[in-house]
Amino acid sequence: MGKLTLYGFDPSPPVRPVKLALAALQVPYDFIEVNVIKREQLSEEYLKKNPQHTVPMLEDGEACIWDSHAIMAYLVSKYGKDDSLYPKDPLQRAIVDQRLYFESGVVYADAIRRTNTYVFTTKVLPKERLEAIVEVYNLMESFLMKHDYIAGDHLTIADFSLISSISSLVAYVEIDSSKWKKLSAWIKRMEKLPYYSENAIGAEQFIALVKNTNFTVEA
Amino acid sequence: MGKITLYGVDASPPVRACKLTLAALGLPYDFVVVNLMEREHLSEAYLKKNPQHTVPMLEDDGACIWDSHAIICYLVSKYAKDDSLYPKDLLKRAVVDQRLYFESGVVFTNALRSITAPIFMHGIKVVPKERIQAITEVYDFLETFLKDNDYIAGDHLTIADFSVVSTVTSLPVFLEIDAAKYVKLTAWIKRLEKLPYYSENSVGVQQFFGLIKNLGITVEA
Numbered sequence: 001m002g003k004l005t006l007y008g009f010d011p012s013p014p015v016r017p018v019k020l021a022l023a024a025l026q027v028p029y030d031f032i033e034v035n036v037i038k039r040e041q042l043s044e045e046y047l048k049k050n051p052q053h054t055v056p057m058l059e060d061g062e063a064c065i066w067d068s069h070a071i072m073a074y075l076v077s078k079y080g081k082d083d084s085l086y087p088k089d090p091l092q093r094a095i096v097d098q099r100l101y102f103e104s105g106v107v108y109a110d111a112i113r114r115t116n117t118y119v120f121t122t123k124v125l126p127k128e129r130l131e132a133i134v135e136v137y138n139l140m141e142s143f144l145m146k147h148d149y150i151a152g153d154h155l156t157i158a159d160f161s162l163i164s165s166i167s168s169l170v171a172y173v174e175i176d177s178s179k180w181k182k183l184s185a186w187i188k189r190m191e192k193l194p195y196y197s198e199n200a201i202g203a204e205q206f207i208a209l210v211k212n213t214n215f216t217v218e219a
Numbered sequence: 220m221g222k223i224t225l226y227g228v229d230a231s232p233p234v235r236a237c238k239l240t241l242a243a244l245g246l247p248y249d250f251v252v253v254n255l256m257e258r259e260h261l262s263e264a265y266l267k268k269n270p271q272h273t274v275p276m277l278e279d280d281g282a283c284i285w286d287s288h289a290i291i292c293y294l295v296s297k298y299a300k301d302d303s304l305y306p307k308d309l310l311k312r313a314v315v316d317q318r319l320y321f322e323s324g325v326v327f328t329n330a331l332r333s334i335t336a337p338i339f340m341h342g343i344k345v346v347p348k349e350r351i352q353a354i355t356e357v358y359d360f361l362e363t364f365l366k367d368n369d370y371i372a373g374d375h376l377t378i379a380d381f382s383v384v385s386t387v388t389s390l391p392v393f394l395e396i397d398a399a400k401y402v403k404l405t406a407w408i409k410r411l412e413k414l415p416y417y418s419e420n421s422v423g424v425q426q427f428f429g430l431i432k433n434l435g436i437t438v439e440a
Binding site: 052066073090102108110113 | 270271282284285286288289290292293296297309310312313314316317319320321323324325327328329332333360363364
């Protein structure tokens, strides 16, 4: 096995799912911090490896892989003892994939990244941003209606991807457990994972960063 | 092989990515129009199949699958004669996957949907300037990805090309692609236009352009 190096920043929501996956797979790796607040992802050296200049990025030997979802799929396929975290059956995989793409678009690109942009620059949040986050919670609730995990009856990398995002979004909208019963139960289920600290620590850091901006919501 | 049904509208870029893939695989299917303007995606029947109420959605032998990227990965995995459109080699696949997630987040959600959602849902008529910057970012990244490759994920055609081209050819209605600045991007689009089944995308692009123009949408100067 070549040397695995994960480049990232703990508060960053997409980095933590990869840490969860690596812990679940019990694969050793080096972690190199790339402080995106200090814009270290724009260094010439980093751009050579990842021209999209995002975190996380995985180096496996000589190969550089980025996008958290692509990284996790790669890790399970290469290092998993079985395929339970990312089923090979085309139909089961299609469900996990849909949840992963839901996370990448609706959750991360829209609910998280666009909201962060307001909060960390103008510090005034348009109300529709909070509505976008509530919509995420509503969709999560519907996905969890009949299943204990986000893509079915057992844990997959989709759970890792989404627990990181959801545990970060609470910085903006709290999850009322009487309104989002299934979502709250799923979060508690994930918090019981023995390696959950791989997400919890960074999530707390993200929430602190958000709260420190003292942002306000447009009336 | 069970019956394949694709639900959607031609104007929608993710629907066209599925149509390109189905054509590339030579798969027969029924197409059911879901009129988004008439809110048909919010009908009880549709919500039962797809609680996220998006298009495209694929029904294959009773199973409902949505999200265009998940659909096209599924189609190749299940029906393709070989893996060239979605390589099984882990590193090659990781590149295709990254391009697909890039399309989902940076291209579709951040560049296109952030503009079209206010237009179609709230009747907004003017596109704010900062949304145009999101499109420039897309064109810049794609030019970089194509620097050493003829196709978006490497040296041959994959489903990532189908996914990206459907959205990227829709964005010019808001910001044209400067052919002098984006040499590789322009060449790649021309390369894909030569695909024998490219009309599966081009017809819908024209419909999308017509839709936007008929609404009298302008871009903030």
